[in-house]
Amino acid sequence: MSTQQRDSGFHALETEKSVAYVKRGKEYIAVVATLSDKLMAEIATLKMAYWPYDLSSQMRWMRDNLRDSDQHVLMRRGNDLIGYARLTLRDSKIIGVSTVCVSPTFVRQGLGTIVMAVANERIDAEQNRFGLLCCRADLLPFYEGCGWQRTSCDCFYADRPTEMYFRDSCIMSRNAPNRLPKSLLIEGPTF
Numbered sequence: 181m182s183t184q185q186r187d188s189g190f191h192a193l194e195t196e197k198s199v200a201y202v203k204r205g206k207e208y209i210a211v212v213a214t215l216s217d218k219l220m221a222e223i224a225t226l227k228m229a230y231w232p233y234d235l236s237s238q239m240r241w242m243r244d245n246l247r248d249s250d251q252h253v254l255m256r257r258g259n260d261l262i263g264y265a266r267l268t269l270r271d272s273k274i275i276g277v278s279t280v281c282v283s284p285t286f287v288r289q290g291l292g293t294i295v296m297a298v299a300n301e302r303i304d305a306e307q308n309r310f311g312l313l314c315c316r317a318d319l320l321p322f323y324e325g326c327g328w329q330r331t332s333c334d335c336f337y338a339d340r341p342t343e344m345y346f347r348d349s350c351i352m353s354r355n356a357p358n359r360l361p362k363s364l365l366i367e368g369p370t371f
């Protein structure tokens with residue numbers, strides 16, 4: 181990275197010239213819609229710290245499940261990818277947030293909160309959409325600290341209305357309408 185790039189706050193990695201990273205604290209953040217194979221492998225490697233799938237299954241899952249309309253929050257320290265979140269459009273009203281993670285070496289240093297702040301900015305910029313995520317109960321305080329609210333609606337697949345959409349039962353939302361229906365039908369695969 182040249183000094184000029186560093187001072188301007190923008191940072192183009194030699195191997196990733198098309199992505200403009202913005203400096204935030206010690207980290208560099210970008211939001212991208214398209215993932216190169218290299219980026220996908222970096223995300224897969226980061227996810228492998230937490231989800232018990234090997235590199236090839238992670239890559240296969242991403243190739244099968246990521247959509248062109250997805251956005252990806254990337255956080256780097258130097259060249260290393262240390263934080264990630266996926267944003268997924270669902271229906272005309274939902275932005276799903278999933279796969280929020282920070283490298284185990286860097287947890288509890290406020291970086292997850294920064295990744296979520298970037299996700300929040302994207303959600304807040306969309307007047308007619310609200311953010312939705314599903315998490316484990318132990319992470320409710322983390323997401324609440326990130327400005328999300330516990331939400332009591334039950335989510336089902338739109339085309340299979342008796343089948344729960346999420347595996348975990350803790351649903352959180354951001355900017356949701358005051359009166360979300362008790363049952364929310366969501367189109368498309370789980371995010």
Ligand SMILES: CC(C)(COP(=O)(O)OP(=O)(O)OC[C@H]1O[C@@H](n2cnc3c(N)ncnc32)[C@H](O)[C@@H]1OP(=O)(O)O)[C@@H](O)C(=O)NCCC(=O)NCCS
Binds near residue numbers: 288
């Ligand atoms: C969840 C995760 C992204 C949080 O990232 P992080 O960088 O450690 O979070 P922050 O440092 O910004 O945490 C801010 C606050 O949230 C709360 N918090 C963070 N992680 C928490 C945890 N695992 N359990 C309970 N509270 C937590 C704490 O109050 C923390 O403040 P503190 O450290 O001063 O106590 C990270 O732990 C992670 O990658 N986990 C594994 C992957 C995962 O399970 N992702 C969630 C999928 S739904």
